[in-house]
Amino acid sequence: AYNFSPGPATLPEPVLRQAQATMLEFGDCGASILEISHRGPDFIAVAQQAEADLRTLLSIPDDYAVVFAAGGATTVQALLPLNFAAPGQACDYVVSGHWGKTAIRQAAHCVDARTAASSEAGGFRDVPARADWQLSPDAAYVHLTANETIHGVEWRDAHLSEAVEAGNAPLVADFSSSIASEPLDIAKFGAIYAGAQKNLGPVGISVLIVRRDLLERSGQPRAPIFDYAAQARAESMLNTPPSWNWYVLGLTVKWMLDEGGVAEFARRNARKAALLYAAIDGSGGYYRNEVAPGARSRMNVPFFLHDPALDRTFLDEAKQAGLVALKGHRVLGGMRASLYNAMPEAGVQALVDFMREFQQAHG
Ligand code: PLP
Numbered sequence: 001a002y003n004f005s006p007g008p009a010t011l012p013e014p015v016l017r018q019a020q021a022t023m024l025e026f027g028d029c030g031a032s033i034l035e036i037s038h039r040g041p042d043f044i045a046v047a048q049q050a051e052a053d054l055r056t057l058l059s060i061p062d063d064y065a066v067v068f069a070a071g072g073a074t075t076v077q078a079l080l081p082l083n084f085a086a087p088g089q090a091c092d093y094v095v096s097g098h099w100g101k102t103a104i105r106q107a108a109h110c111v112d113a114r115t116a117a118s119s120e121a122g123g124f125r126d127v128p129a130r131a132d133w134q135l136s137p138d139a140a141y142v143h144l145t146a147n148e149t150i151h152g153v154e155w156r157d158a159h160l161s162e163a164v165e166a167g168n169a170p171l172v173a174d175f176s177s178s179i180a181s182e183p184l185d186i187a188k189f190g191a192i193y194a195g196a197q198k199n200l201g202p203v204g205i206s207v208l209i210v211r212r213d214l215l216e217r218s219g220q221p222r223a224p225i226f227d228y229a230a231q232a233r234a235e236s237m238l239n240t241p242p243s244w245n246w247y248v249l250g251l252t253v254k255w256m257l258d259e260g261g262v263a264e265f266a267r268r269n270a271r272k273a274a275l276l277y278a279a280i281d282g283s284g285g286y287y288r289n290e291v292a293p294g295a296r297s298r299m300n301v302p303f304f305l306h307d308p309a310l311d312r313t314f315l316d317e318a319k320q321a322g323l324v325a326l327k328g329h330r331v332l333g334g335m336r337a338s339l340y341n342a343m344p345e346a347g348v349q350a351l352v353d354f355m356r357e358f359q360q361a362h363g
Helices: 013-024 041-058 073-084 098-107 157-164 212-216 228-233 243-258 261-281 308-320 345-362
Strands: 064-070 090-095 112-118 142-145 171-174 191-195 205-211 300-305 335-338
Touching: 013 243, 041 064, 041 243, 041 261, 064 073, 064 212, 064 228, 073 098, 073 171, 073 191, 073 205, 073 212, 073 228, 090 098, 098 112, 098 142, 098 171, 205 212, 205 228, 205 243, 212 228, 243 261, 261 300, 261 345, 300 308, 308 335, 308 345
Parallel strands: 090 112, 090 142, 142 171, 171 191
Antiparallel strands: 064 205, 191 205, 300 335
């Protein structure tokens, strides 16, 4: 089956097979990868290789630290203001969908989390126009969600260039659902972060890539375990890290490098998204996507059938055809196809073939 889940999402088959084998016996350790100490040489080698490969894959500049931490993107959203803003300081959020609002909710208890711009009034069908942003002069950072997984809205091209040029405060971006999907100039950001479970590996671990000077900010009172500077100094091992997740993340990153890296995935992802949007737009209104063309996500494509009464039949028949997890998020309804790096082009071709046949049968 082809799995279009938004996350936890499909993983590359070679990664799953290697993970399966090492779950029983890891190298000559005489134990499973799940059973070895995170402080022993075997796991230290795994952790260091994963970071080195991620640095290569994403061309991470040397003046950026990488922190691997337990928890998801929401955990990072909660830790950003604690680490990078003073108590009550203004933090600007540019909101283009559900996850931007989540980020504000996680921050609002300890900083002045301001909505600098939002496209909510238009139903989150676009990114907020740069001209409408109301930035605070004293903001600790400006936050945006590079790709809104539910609403299918992505900062692309001119929009993204405008955003990275905005204002004096460092730009912090949630790349949970588009990290490693195309080349990115990380030097334009103060920090980027992602929960792993879309493009990077299994759920349970997050990655924060942060410019080192931001780690010198005092932030506000927090437990030592929530201190990103301390985590960076301890190479993400202040306590027992989610070692299995880190290991499988490393396998996934290595797989992406072996496949040709982010430039190759950019080409594949562009072709996959073009194929699906063309099928939707060419269906004569049978299917529709409501996002402004310049902000359409390459990773998550929400779409609606012309008659919602057909939704259940569509999902049932899709499943019989080996196309699973197409149900849209409850916030939007309809359908959603997630096309992360591990989704092969053949999967998208199978989906558009099915959509055409469904329209012919039920049209
Ligand atoms: N940000 C984005 C863009 C997401 O897609 C998600 C989850 O799907 C989250 C944040 C929340 O991530 P987590 O569940 O890992 O906390």
